[in-house]
Amino acid sequence: MRIAIDAMGGDHAPDVVVTGAVEAAREWEDTTIVLVGDSAKIDALLGKDKPANVIVRHASEVIESDDEPVKAVRRKKDASMVVAGRMVKDREADAMITAGNTGALMTMGVLVIGRIKGITRPALAPMIPTLNGTGMLALDLGANMDSSPEELVQYAIMGSIYRNKVHGVHQPKVGLLNVGTETMKGNELTKAAYPMLEQAPVHFIGNVESRDVLNGPCDVMVCDGFAGNIMLKALEGAASTIFSALKTELTRSFMTKLAAVILKPGLMKFRRSFDYSEHGAAPLLGVDGLILKSHGSSNAVAIKNAVRQARIAVKNELVRSISTEFSNGSEM
Amino acid sequence: MRIAIDAMGGDHAPDVVVTGAVEAAREWEDTTIVLVGDSAKIDALLGKDKPANVIVRHASEVIESDDEPVKAVRRKKDASMVVAGRMVKDREADAMITAGNTGALMTMGVLVIGRIKGITRPALAPMIPTLNGTGMLALDLGANMDSSPEELVQYAIMGSIYRNKVHGVHQPKVGLLNVGTETMKGNELTKAAYPMLEQAPVHFIGNVESRDVLNGPCDVMVCDGFAGNIMLKALEGAASTIFSALKTELTRSFMTKLAAVILKPGLMKFRRSFDYSEHGAAPLLGVDGLILKSHGSSNAVAIKNAVRQARIAVKNELVRSISTEFSNGSEM
Numbered sequence: 001m002r003i004a005i006d007a008m009g010g011d012h013a014p015d016v017v018v019t020g021a022v023e024a025a026r027e028w029e030d031t032t033i034v035l036v037g038d039s040a041k042i043d044a045l046l047g048k049d050k051p052a053n054v055i056v057r058h059a060s061e062v063i064e065s066d067d068e069p070v071k072a073v074r075r076k077k078d079a080s081m082v083v084a085g086r087m088v089k090d091r092e093a094d095a096m097i098t099a100g101n102t103g104a105l106m107t108m109g110v111l112v113i114g115r116i117k118g119i120t121r122p123a124l125a126p127m128i129p130t131l132n133g134t135g136m137l138a139l140d141l142g143a144n145m146d147s148s149p150e151e152l153v154q155y156a157i158m159g160s161i162y163r164n165k166v167h168g169v170h171q172p173k174v175g176l177l178n179v180g181t182e183t184m185k186g187n188e189l190t191k192a193a194y195p196m197l198e199q200a201p202v203h204f205i206g207n208v209e210s211r212d213v214l215n216g217p218c219d220v221m222v223c224d225g226f227a228g229n230i231m232l233k234a235l236e237g238a239a240s241t242i243f244s245a246l247k248t249e250l251t252r253s254f255m256t257k258l259a260a261v262i263l264k265p266g267l268m269k270f271r272r273s274f275d276y277s278e279h280g281a282a283p284l285l286g287v288d289g290l291i292l293k294s295h296g297s298s299n300a301v302a303i304k305n306a307v308r309q310a311r312i313a314v315k316n317e318l319v320r321s322i323s324t325e326f327s328n329g330s331e332m
Numbered sequence: 333m334r335i336a337i338d339a340m341g342g343d344h345a346p347d348v349v350v351t352g353a354v355e356a357a358r359e360w361e362d363t364t365i366v367l368v369g370d371s372a373k374i375d376a377l378l379g380k381d382k383p384a385n386v387i388v389r390h391a392s393e394v395i396e397s398d399d400e401p402v403k404a405v406r407r408k409k410d411a412s413m414v415v416a417g418r419m420v421k422d423r424e425a426d427a428m429i430t431a432g433n434t435g436a437l438m439t440m441g442v443l444v445i446g447r448i449k450g451i452t453r454p455a456l457a458p459m460i461p462t463l464n465g466t467g468m469l470a471l472d473l474g475a476n477m478d479s480s481p482e483e484l485v486q487y488a489i490m491g492s493i494y495r496n497k498v499h500g501v502h503q504p505k506v507g508l509l510n511v512g513t514e515t516m517k518g519n520e521l522t523k524a525a526y527p528m529l530e531q532a533p534v535h536f537i538g539n540v541e542s543r544d545v546l547n548g549p550c551d552v553m554v555c556d557g558f559a560g561n562i563m564l565k566a567l568e569g570a571a572s573t574i575f576s577a578l579k580t581e582l583t584r585s586f587m588t589k590l591a592a593v594i595l596k597p598g599l600m601k602f603r604r605s606f607d608y609s610e611h612g613a614a615p616l617l618g619v620d621g622l623i624l625k626s627h628g629s630s631n632a633v634a635i636k637n638a639v640r641q642a643r644i645a646v647k648n649e650l651v652r653s654i655s656t657e658f659s660n661g662s663e664m
Contacts, residue, residue: 131573145511145519179477179561187477187558210562211569226519229511230542230559231566237543238570241463246578249598256598259591266581266588 001030003310004084004093007037008062009100011297014038017099018045020303025051027304028311034093037062037080059083065296069103069143073111081105085112088289095290095310097281099298103143109287116319118326120148122286123155124293125162128232129273130216137163138177138221138228139285147224149193152176156202158285158322159220165316166283166309175208175218177227182207189224197222201325210234243271281306283313290319333362335642336416336425339369340394341432343629346370349431350377352635357383359636363643366425369394369412391415397628401435401475405443413437417444420621427622427642429613431630435475441619448651450658452480454618455487456625457494460564461605462548469495470509470553470560471617479556481525484508488534490617490654491552497648498615498641507540507550509559514539521556529554533657542566575603613638615645622651 005021007014014037025033032053035042039058046054059080063072073082081100085108087093098105102124109115109122124142127135139155140147147155156174163172176197178186183194185207197204208217210231223231246267250260281292281302290313294306313319337353339346346369357365364385367374371390378386391412395404405414413432417440419425430437434456441447441454456474459467471487472479479487488506495504508529510518515526517539529536540549542563555563578599582592613624613634622645626638645651 131577177562179558179565187556190558209569210566211572213566214569214573224519226511226522227559227562230509230563233511234542234545234563234566235570237541237546238567239574240543241546242571242574245463245602249595249602252598255594259594262587262591263581266584270577270581 001311001314002032002034002093003307003314004034004036004057004087004096005303005307006080006084006096006098006100007035007042008059008080009098010294011065011099012299013099014041014045016298016300017303018042020298020300021307022046022049022051022054023300024304024307025054028307029053031307031311033307034084034087036084036087057083057087063101063104065101067101067104069101069107072101072104073107082108082112085109085289085291088291089113094314095292097292097294097303097306097310099294099296099303102293105284105291105293106143109284109291113287113289113291116286116288116323116326119154119158119286120151121154122284123151123158124282125155125159125285126282127280128213128221128235131214131273132216133273134216134219136213136216136218136221138223138232140223140225141228141232141282142225142284145224145226147189149189149196152189152193152222152224153196153200154286155222156197156200156204156220157325159222160202161321161325162283162285162313162318163219165318165321166313169219171203172219173205173217174202174220174222175205177221177223177231178207178209180207181209193222281309283309283318285322288319288323290314333643333646334364334366334425335639335646336366336368336389336419336428337635337639338413338416338428338430338432339367339374340391340412341430342626343397343431344631345431346373346377348630348632349635350374352630352632353639354378354381354383354386355632356636356639357386360639360643361385363639365639366416366419368416368419389415389419395433395436397433399433399436401433401439404433404436405439414440414444417441417621417623420623421445426646427624429624429626429635429638429642431626431628431635434625437616437623437625438475441616441623445619445621445623448618448620448655448658451486451490451618452483453486454616455483455490456614457487457491457617458614459612460545460553460567463546463605464548465605466548466551468545468548468550468553470555470564472555472557473560473564473614474557474616477556477558479521481521481528484521484525484554484556485528485532486618486658487554488529488532488536488552489657491554492534493653493657494615494617494645494650495551497650497653498645501551503535504551505537505549506534506552506554507537509553509555509563510539510541512539513541525554613641615641615650617654620651620655622646
């Protein structure tokens with residue numbers, strides 16, 4: 001198996017990306033890791049201890065986090081992200097991983113690798129941490145702000161196949177993000193999508209409310225990118241606001257500081273369960289090749305974990321399963 | 333001044349509504365409170381101590397919380413909420429307050445009282461608590477799930493007038509709920525609304541993200557009802573999930589229970605600042621009369637506070653100010 005990694009993508013690239021890649025190569029010797037990017041920098045980081053199953057592919061350009069996606073992908077033809085994508089397209093790599101610009105990645109997926117037949121728009125599908133620890137796949141949480149009801153159905157099918165193939169979930173429960181649980185709740189989009197989801201080849205359990213998301217009401221949640229982003233950022237914002245206010249409470253007096261010492265280990269662990277950056281890479285589903293997007297702030301462990309995810313998805317033929325499902329006429 | 337109160341609306345009606353109304357009547361002797369609803373029940377609750385400035389208007393029907401709004405308003409012509417609305421329409425009351433069915437209230441506002449000229453759809457505008465204590469008016473958070481860009485501009489104008497007239501905020505800052513702070517972020521709706529808000533007679537400060545809402549980035553936040561509800565329920569859900577998990581942490585062992593005793597007063601106060609039901613009644617803006625919607629779970633204090641809010645809005649001629657602004661051609 002060969003996995004291409006965009007060595008130049010992410011806040012801490014290339015250092016942590018190279019470190020994570022080397023750790024992955026050491027753990028899985030049957031896998032060749034291709035580090036794509038500035039070969040001088042990468043070679044310097046690899047040094048003499050480079051495992052035999054790590055190779056470097058030079059790419060002279062880098063897509064920056066603030067680059068305009070379409071322009072960047074069209075103009076920077078030798079960008080590390082684009083070169084890694086082309087390797088997937090040409091079957092030189094079974095998967096690619098990047099922690100770079102999300103919008104550019106979605107554009108690259110469509111322009112360089114191409115969509116699976118029957119898919120209108122690929123969707124980015126991160127796992128949202130839930131209190132019960134199982135997590136929930138939510139899509140689209142990428143750059144498609146407006147979605148059609150048909151696209152929500154495509155998301156439901158692709159998300160279900162991912163949960164099944166990669167996480168081994170039998171008959172994943174699919175929920176529709178909405179403002180109430182009753183059938184006819186919502187806006188024009190959700191009202192149109194609801195009956196179509198009932199007919200789709202998925203285990204649709206109905207509407208789910210943003211207030212219940214952290215309790216993990218379903219395995220796959222579908223939404224347009226705007227509503228999904230509003231929800232996710234509200235959850236993150238509330239968590240971060242509450243924890244920082246809690247910190248103020250805990251340092252208010254000598255007595256509360258004493259209490260804080262007792263509570264610290266439990267609270268730290270609890271705080272981490274709300275950290276969205278620690279919950280693995282998000283697949284870009286609907287592209288005719290396996291792409292995983294790591295969080296921009298990924299550390300070496302996150303990069304290594306993305307390799308683990310990619311290996312499972314490749315072994316279980318995720319992309320071919322999605323492609324087969326849609327060519328069998330279940331596309332809407 | 334006369335304020336009509338729907339005595340039958342809300343989870344704890346008519347008991348707490350009558351109690352709150354009597355307390356308000358005692359505090360503000362220049363105000364006549366008209367309790368609308370089942371007169372036998374209301375009289376029994378009032379007993380012998382009824383203040384002279386409390387009167388009862390009988391209404392034989394009640395709109396229930398699960399009634400279908402349009403059907404309920406059309407069929408239950410003698411419902412307490414409808415009768416109170418008719419009093420506002422006929423200028424028999426300067427304002428009305430209800431803790432009843434929100435959808436029915438919005439329907440009643442349009443069908444019985446009518447819209448202000450230039451307003452396409454009235455909007456429900458609750459205050460969202462913020463950490464700095466000032467709060468943020470958000471609209472629409474009612475039953476209009478889809479909004480047009482023109483309607484978002486109407487919300488911005490009405491919300492600004494409300495913050496100015498009722499809260500005394502000079503040049504209220506208006507923000508647009510969005511997925512990023514950059515100008516061209518968002519979906520078709522927010523992209524179309526942004527340049528229109530820049531031209532509108534309000535102090536528009538740009539996009540605000542749901543992750544920053546609790547820090548109070550603006551005085552008025554505009555959004556369509558779907559996105560607004562998704563955001564609000566995500567904030568509520570995260571707060572409630574975190575506090576309940578925190579409770580589990582605090583009761584884990586003898587030592588953490590000891591710590592909990594020290595922290596309890598601070599934490600309780602802090603928890604309450606996230607309680608959306610404690611932040612006053614929401615005006616239904618855009619209706620040609622003053623309507624305030626109290627939270628369904630309102631207690632007597634909340635009802636009394638709604639009377640206080642109504643008095644300020646009436647004294648400062650809120651509805652006439654909105655009406656004047658829109659008849660002066662600032663309607664879009």
